[in-house]
Amino acid sequence: MDNSLAIFYLSLLLALLAVAGWAVVRQVFKTRKVESVLSRLQNKLQNDKCTTQEYYELGSIYLDKKLYTQAISLLQKALKAEDAGEETLAPIYNALGFAYFSQEQYDVAIRNYKEALKIVPDYVTALNNLGHVYEKKKLTAQALESYEEALKREPDNATAKRRAESLRKRLVPST
Known part of the structure; x- marks a missing residue:
């Protein structure tokens, strides 16, 4: 035993x-x-110009490493790159918004998220991010509106569902 x-x-x-x-x-x-x-990518950046996608990839790696200032610089270069096409700009603006959000520059983050949404109006990630930054700024009505817009476009979006439900509870006056 x-x-x-x-x-x-x-x-x-x-x-x-x-x-x-x-x-x-x-x-x-x-x-x-x-x-x-x-x-x-760092070697390529030192030797010659990078493409929009390469600047974006390198900027995303810096975001993951929480090197926000360097990420912002690279993402801005991605926006200015010669091969930057409309379809590639929305994720870049969204990433820029995230970098500014992470540095608590909320107004600049909002501007970048809105820019991404101008290019791709049904960009759910940008809508969620916009809702989050509105929450941080204590703009509950705008945050709820952003999450509800995300839910219109993607009804199963777990983040938008959870955050919208939480915000609705805050907005409903207790009786």
């Missing part, structure tokens, strides 16, 4: 170690891939 219990615990421990090992190896490969892309 004691022997089988020890074998069970040992098996459980090995299973947990295997899962943890798999997670670590997966994270190492993911990080290595990002660092490889980062290195390649």
